Amino acid sequence: MFGFTSKQLARVGIFLFMIFIGVPLIVGATGRWDFYFTLTSVALLAIASAGVWLTFYIGRINIGQGAFALIGAYVSAILVVKAGWSFWISLPAAGLFAAVVAILIGLPILRLRGVYFAMITLVLTQVVTLTALALPITNGARGISNIPLPSGISVFGIPILPDFAAMENTKLAFYYTACILMIITYAALYRLVNSRLGHLCRSMQQNEELASSIGVNISYIRIVIFAISSFFGGIGGAMFGSIAQSVYPSSFQVADSVNFMLNCFLGGLGYVFGPMLGTLVLYFGWDLLFEFGKYQMLIYSTILIVIIRFLPNGLLSIRFGKGGDK
Amino acid sequence: MSPLLQVKNVTKKYGGLTANNAISFDVAENEILSVIGPNGAGKSTLFKMIASFTPTTSGEVVFQGERISNLKPHIVARKGVVRTFQETTIFKSMTVRESVVVAQHLRAKASLAGYFWGSKTAKEDVTAFERYADELLEFLGMSHIAGEQASNLPQGSLRALGIAIGLATDPKVLLLDEPFAGMNHDETMNMVNLVRSVRDERGVTVMLVEHDMPAVMNISDRIVVLNFGEKVAEGTPSEIQNNEKVIEAYLGSVDDEIGM
Amino acid sequence: MEQILANGVYLGSQYAMIALGLTLIFALMNVLNFAHGQMYVIGGFVTYTFYGQWGVPFVLALVMSCVTLAILGALIERYLFAPVIKGPAREESTMLLAAGIAFFLDAVILLVFGEKQSGVPKIVDGVFNYDFRLIMPYDRILICVLAILSIVAFIGLMQYTKTGRALRALAQDRTAAQLMGVNVDRYSMIGFALGAMLAGLVGGLLVTITGVNLGMGGATSIKAFMMVMIGGAGVISGAIWDGIILGFMEAIGLALLYQYGDITYLLIFVSLMIFLAIRPQGLMGKPWG
Numbered sequence: 001m002f003g004f005t006s007k008q009l010a011r012v013g014i015f016l017f018m019i020f021i022g023v024p025l026i027v028g029a030t031g032r033w034d035f036y037f038t039l040t041s042v043a044l045l046a047i048a049s050a051g052v053w054l055t056f057y058i059g060r061i062n063i064g065q066g067a068f069a070l071i072g073a074y075v076s077a078i079l080v081v082k083a084g085w086s087f088w089i090s091l092p093a094a095g096l097f098a099a100v101v102a103i104l105i106g107l108p109i110l111r112l113r114g115v116y117f118a119m120i121t122l123v124l125t126q127v128v129t130l131t132a133l134a135l136p137i138t139n140g141a142r143g144i145s146n147i148p149l150p151s152g153i154s155v156f157g158i159p160i161l162p163d164f165a166a167m168e169n170t171k172l173a174f175y176y177t178a179c180i181l182m183i184i185t186y187a188a189l190y191r192l193v194n195s196r197l198g199h200l201c202r203s204m205q206q207n208e209e210l211a212s213s214i215g216v217n218i219s220y221i222r223i224v225i226f227a228i229s230s231f232f233g234g235i236g237g238a239m240f241g242s243i244a245q246s247v248y249p250s251s252f253q254v255a256d257s258v259n260f261m262l263n264c265f266l267g268g269l270g271y272v273f274g275p276m277l278g279t280l281v282l283y284f285g286w287d288l289l290f291e292f293g294k295y296q297m298l299i300y301s302t303i304l305i306v307i308i309r310f311l312p313n314g315l316l317s318i319r320f321g322k323g324g325d326k
Numbered sequence: 327m328s329p330l331l332q333v334k335n336v337t338k339k340y341g342g343l344t345a346n347n348a349i350s351f352d353v354a355e356n357e358i359l360s361v362i363g364p365n366g367a368g369k370s371t372l373f374k375m376i377a378s379f380t381p382t383t384s385g386e387v388v389f390q391g392e393r394i395s396n397l398k399p400h401i402v403a404r405k406g407v408v409r410t411f412q413e414t415t416i417f418k419s420m421t422v423r424e425s426v427v428v429a430q431h432l433r434a435k436a437s438l439a440g441y442f443w444g445s446k447t448a449k450e451d452v453t454a455f456e457r458y459a460d461e462l463l464e465f466l467g468m469s470h471i472a473g474e475q476a477s478n479l480p481q482g483s484l485r486a487l488g489i490a491i492g493l494a495t496d497p498k499v500l501l502l503d504e505p506f507a508g509m510n511h512d513e514t515m516n517m518v519n520l521v522r523s524v525r526d527e528r529g530v531t532v533m534l535v536e537h538d539m540p541a542v543m544n545i546s547d548r549i550v551v552l553n554f555g556e557k558v559a560e561g562t563p564s565e566i567q568n569n570e571k572v573i574e575a576y577l578g579s580v581d582d583e584i585g586m
Numbered sequence: 587m588e589q590i591l592a593n594g595v596y597l598g599s600q601y602a603m604i605a606l607g608l609t610l611i612f613a614l615m616n617v618l619n620f621a622h623g624q625m626y627v628i629g630g631f632v633t634y635t636f637y638g639q640w641g642v643p644f645v646l647a648l649v650m651s652c653v654t655l656a657i658l659g660a661l662i663e664r665y666l667f668a669p670v671i672k673g674p675a676r677e678e679s680t681m682l683l684a685a686g687i688a689f690f691l692d693a694v695i696l697l698v699f700g701e702k703q704s705g706v707p708k709i710v711d712g713v714f715n716y717d718f719r720l721i722m723p724y725d726r727i728l729i730c731v732l733a734i735l736s737i738v739a740f741i742g743l744m745q746y747t748k749t750g751r752a753l754r755a756l757a758q759d760r761t762a763a764q765l766m767g768v769n770v771d772r773y774s775m776i777g778f779a780l781g782a783m784l785a786g787l788v789g790g791l792l793v794t795i796t797g798v799n800l801g802m803g804g805a806t807s808i809k810a811f812m813m814v815m816i817g818g819a820g821v822i823s824g825a826i827w828d829g830i831i832l833g834f835m836e837a838i839g840l841a842l843l844y845q846y847g848d849i850t851y852l853l854i855f856v857s858l859m860i861f862l863a864i865r866p867q868g869l870m871g872k873p874w875g
Contacts, residue, residue, distance in 0.1 A: 061681060105859070114677055115618045119811045123855060126808050130852040195441035196448070199428045206417040213377065213411070214495050215403035215432040254804060258620075258685050265682045297693035304686035309670060312679045 019179050024172065036171040040243060042283045043178035044236045047185045049263040049275035051232030054189065056269055057198070058225050059205035060110070064121030065233045066257035067128035068098040072234030073241035073251055077144040078137060080242075087150035088161060091238050098234025099227040106226040110219070113208075125257040132249035143248030150242060174243050181239060182276070185232055190272050192228075201225060233260075266307060268314025277315060328391070330355040330531055331376075331407070331499055336385035336395070338371050338555075345371040347555045348385065353499070358525055358532045360542045363552035364575060369535045372552070373501055376533070377409040378402040389499070404432060406498035410491070412507065413484035416476045422487055423472040426459040429494035433458075459494065465527070466490050466520065482513050486520065493524065500524065502534040506541045514538060518545045543567065551575065588720040590834075590841050596726055598833025599733035600788055604806065605813035605825040606740060607784030612814060613757035614777040616677070617667060620684040623807030624691035625782050629655050629789025630798030631699045637794075638706030644794070651790035652783045659782025662687060663775045688803070695800050705797035729791050736787060737826065744822065753777050812858055 019039075027035050048069050055062035072094040079090035109120050132138045149170060152163030164170050192198050203211040204218055212218050241247040259282065267278025285303065289296045307315070329352035338346040346368045353359050361369050374380040376387050378397045387395040394402045417425045433455070434441075436448035463469050466486055471479065476487060485505055492500050505521060506514045518541055524530050536542045542549065543563040551559040551566060553575040559566055566572055604626060611619045619625075629651040636647035666687065670679045710724045744750035752773045755763040764770045789798065813828035832854070839850030 056678075061678060108859070108864075115612070115616065115681070116815065118618060118681060119815055120859075123808060123812055123815075123858065127852065127855040127859065130849075130855060134849050134852050191442055191444075195438070195444075196431065196434060196436075196451075197438045197441060199424075200431060202420070203417055203428045206419060207415055209379070209399075210411060210415050210417065210491070212399040213379075213403060213409050214429045214491060215400045215408075217398070217400045219398075254808065262682060262685060265678055269678065294697060295693075297689065298697060301686055301689035301693050305666065305683065305690060308679055308682045308686060309666065312670065312673050 016183070020176070023175075033171060036175045038283065038287060040171075040175045040178045041240075042280050043175075043182040044239050044243075045260070045263065045283065046182055046276045046279040047239075048233045048236035049260045049267075049279050050185050050189050051229035051236075052260045053264040053267075053269065053272075053275040054192075054201075054225055054229045054232070056264060057193065057201045057205055058222055059113070059208070060222075060226075061114070061118040061261065062121050062226075062229065063118050063254075063257045063261050064124040065229075065260040066125040066252040066254065067121075068102065068230040068233030069237030069240070069256065070125075070128050070132060070247075070249070070252040071098045071101055072237035073247040074132060074138055074144070075234070076238035077147050077241050077247045081144055081147055082137075086153060087148075087242055088153050091235060091242075094238035095231040095234040098237075099231040102227045102230030103223055106223050110222040110226060122254060122257060125252075125254045129249050129253055138247075138249070141249060143246060143251075145246035147242060147245045147247070149245070178239060178243075181235065185235075186273065186276060193272055197221070197224075262304070266304075266315055268316035270313065271316045274314055274316050281315060329353060330390065331533075332388040333372070333376065334386050334388060336372065336375055336387060337383045338368070338375060338380070339383045344555050346375070346552075349552070349555075349557050350385075351550050351557065351560055353531060353533060356525065356529060356531055357547040358521065358534070358545055359548050359550065360546040361533065361535050361550045361552060362537070362539070362542055363558075366554070367552040367575075368555040369552055370503070373409060373503060373533075373535055377407060377501055379409070403495060403497075406496070407501070408492045408495050408497035408499070409501035410488040410503055410505075412503055413481055413488065416484060416487060416491075418477040419475060421473050421475055422463065422468060422479070422483075422490070423456075423459055425476060425487060426462055426490050426494045427455045429491040430455045430458060430496075432495050462490060462493060465523075466493075481508060482517075485509075485517065489520065489524070493528065493530070497530055499531045499533060502532060504536055505534055506536055506538040509538075514541050517541075521545060588716070590837050592720055592722050593837035593841070594830070594834035596722070596730045596833070597836050598830035599730050599737065600792060600829070601809065601813055601832050602737055602826045602829025603733055603784055603788045604810045605829045606737065606822070607781040607788075608810045609814050609822065609825040610753075610757075610784070611778055611781035614753065614774055614781075615663075615667060615671060615680075617671075617680045618684060618811070619781070620681070620807060621662075621688040621691050622781075622785050622810050623803035623805065624688050624695065625655055625658070625785035626789040626806050627695055627798055627800065627803045628658070628691065629786030630793040630802075631695065631704070631789075632786070633790035633793050634704050634706055634798055635699075638704070644709050648787065648790045651786040655786025655789075656779040656783040660775050660779040662782070663778035667778065668771065668774065688807070692800065692803060695803070699800075701800050703797050703799040704793075706794055709794050725794055729795060732791055733788070736784075740784065741822070749773070749776060753780075812855070816858060816861065 023035070023039060027033060048065050051068070052062045052065045075097045076087065076090040076094040079085040079093060080087050085093070105124065109117065112120060133140050138144065149164035150161070151165065153161040162173070164173055167173050193201075200211070200216050200221055203214075203216060204221060208218050237252060241251065244251070263278035263282055264275045265278070266282060267274030267276065286296070286300055289300050292299055331353040333349055333351050333353075336346055336349045337344070349372060361372060363369050371380070375382050375395055378395060378399050378401070381396045385395075386393050389405060389407055392405065394405060394407060417428070420428065434451050436445055436451050441448045460469070460472070463472050466489065468483070468486055468490060471483055476484070479487065489500075489502065489505070492502075502521065505517055509517060521532055521534070522545060525532050534545075546563055548560065548562055549566045550557060551569070551572050553571075558571045558575055559569045561569070604622070608619055608622045611617055611622075632651040632654045633644075633647040636642040636650050637644050642650070666683060667680060670683050673679060708725050710728055712724045714720070714722045714724055714727060744754060752763070752768045753776070755766060755768055756770060756773050756777065760770060792798075809832065813832050814825065816824070816828040816831065835854050835857075836850060839853060843850050843853075
């Protein structure tokens with residue numbers, strides 16, 4: 001199936017079993033309902049991180065995903081609150097809007113490479129935060145609060161998606177939704193990376209000049225990839241806004257953009273599932289260190305520095321060794 | 327018969343500096359044409375303009391009756407004019423075979439979306455790519471290093487890999503950038519034979535920029551000589567060897583060895 | 587009008603210093619120092635502690651800021667950046683490392699100096715008042731003069747000393763500098779220390795006017811990145827011009843758009859994006875060109 005080996009299929013099976021059945025069982029047994037919120041956040045941040053990872057796949061260090069997550073969150077919130085759309089339609093709309101913005105911004109800035117591209121995307125995050133503060137439609141610093149929970153959707157009277165507001169356990173519902181979105185994202189990412197587009201991205205990552213000499217339209221692929229990447233950011237952000245039921249200019253800031261980048265780097269840039277693992281480890285690591293009170297930040301940053309100092313190829317490199325498989 | 331590729335009055339200026347001044351010559355189908363000249367003669371700049379890696383200041387390059395200068399490199403590659411690079415420009419962390427497979431992307435019949443969903447045409451493409459990669463590597467005598475990572479290859483193999491990547495695109499004209507630089511006599515002879523077989527057996531017209539005089543004299547059908555951005559001579563190897571302007575140009579320059 | 591010009595010069599001189607430090611580090615090591623803003627904040631807190639808390643003379647406190655940051659910068663370069671730069675995947679790694687260091691310094695600032703805004707007594711009292719057209723407190727004038735003097739001293743150092751020449755050679759071409767006999771490891775460390783010291787010096791100067799707090803670090807870094815981009819990363823004159831341009835834009839913007847609040851910064855950021863769209867090559871300047 002899809003060219004997977006049976007071993008890979010078994011791994012995917014175990015993974016799916018864990019998140020859809022294992023986790024709810026564990027939560028039920030321990031009574032730690034807050035775990036759902038943590039894991040939902042991880043899943044959504046992992047979606048946005050997947051986008052950052054994809055931009056890295058064409059050799060661009062993207063520190064602007066916070067901008068697209070914020071755009072996605074606002075677009076969805078405005079469509080739901082002000083235009084009365086169903087959240088489920090606003091979700092792809094948010095992703096598409098983020099992708100369109102990415103195309104417009106990408107046209108000039110994707111010509112930049114290396115540190116220059118990184119810097120300009122970092123500034124972009126700040127621009128979007130400030131825009132959200134300045135525009136009337138985003139309500140400035142007050143943000144948009146009281147976003148209703150996603151309503152149900154039915155086609156020809158057959159319910160496709162349930163009404164979240166009528167549910168007893170929205171935490172679990174959001175957890176499942178986020179996990180399904182994350183799985184779709186990573187499945188798409190995996191297909192993309194292993195298809196011809198992925199090979200072309202890899203050729204561009206390694207040498208843009210050579211890639212264009214063999215006929216690769218590098219500027220076109222850069223835009224396509226940046227748009228897909230930002231689509232992921234928009235989706236992640238929109239879902240986050242819906243769970244928090246509010247969006248503020250500070251919902252995604254420069255620090256979040258930096259964190260998305262860290263998730264990818266720590267997980268390992270050579271591995272499709274790197275950003276997922278990186279997000280999980282960083283988010284849980286940060287949460288676990290909460291016990292240390294005011295030393296939380298100190299210990300967290302020290303561990304970060306130690307990892308980058310001694311594991312420059314990311315956490316997954318321990319398991320796969322140098323070069324590893326994809 | 328009209329020439330395959332024409333360089334017409336091509337001029338390149340960088341600020342006040344003229345790198346190429348009104349250069350004109352034709353390339354016939356199925357010939358091996360070398361561009362030689364001392365350092366700073368403007369050979370590399372000329373090559374970049376032919377492959378549209380840099381725009382011309384004035385003049386044009388015409389390929390099969392179509393202007394190909396001042397376009398994007400990938401468009402020129404699609405039309406069949408493909409350049410290679412010196413050995414550092416490779417896909418470092420791909421294997422030889424992977425590089426050659428990727429380089430065939432112009433031959434793809436399925437769309438990018440087709441690849442994403444795994445359409446039938448896409449699967450056929452992939453099989454065809456792999457078969458052709460193996461065939462090409464066999465032809466170039468590189469089958470034994472097909473699985474090696476490019477960054478681990480010695481210099482001579484890197485040069486061959488560059489040619490393999492260029493050939494994989496099915497070019498009509500292949501532009502080789504100093505294919506013999508830094509090679510000893512035996513390696514150079516191997517490369518000369520390889521380039522010749524590319525022309526003889528694959529029907530590819532070859533243009534090359536080179537420093538190595540004996541090799542150039544050996545391989546070329548015709549030679550174009552540049553000096554200080556001007557064309558000083560054009561002709562068969564024997565004509566060039568006896569051309570006074572050429573001898574003068576070469577006697578005037580000492581540091582031939584440092585690549586330009 | 588005079589007021590706006592004066593404000594522009596005042597802001598521009600400080601921004602230029604911040605940009606200089608960042609661009610120096612960038613030119614030498616191709617490292618984007620995310621922690622630059624935090625280094626600036628530490629400089630502010632050191633001066634605050636010596637001058638504001640312990641009553642040490644202001645100039646001495648400034649020197650302490652410089653020394654602290656120079657040592658900190660040297661240590662960071664020696665034990666963190668230098669080994670990572672030698673490793674594989676250096677561009678991503680150094681960026682990640684720089685982000686980690688920024689977090690780390692934030693944590694240290696939080697633990698040592700706390701979260702609250704800290705100010706120091708004025709260094710000089712009084713206000714310069716020219717016919718109510720130009721009003722500028724004396725302490726601001728003094729700080730501005732000190733900043734300009736520091737920039738001049740820095741340029742002098744880069745132009746006329748052996749260290750400066752070595753740093754310039756290193757910035758232009760690392761390999762060539764090494765072949766010419768420049769001790770690359772040593773001068774990378776000196777350069778980083780110098781860049782960090784500049785950040786610390788601005789922090790020390792500005793604490794007398796704006797005070798200092800933990801949150802200033804990140805915002806300062808972003809402004810510094812912008813400045814470095816406008817004129818070309820690694821270009822010394824570019825950094826100074828950018829500082830002045832940003833200073834004037836901010837002064838003019840704040841004067842004209844006062845009632846709209848943060849819109850000044852939004853306009854500055856947007857104009858930067860447009861500038862880059864039109865002239866991306868404008869920031870591909872060669873180091874120290």
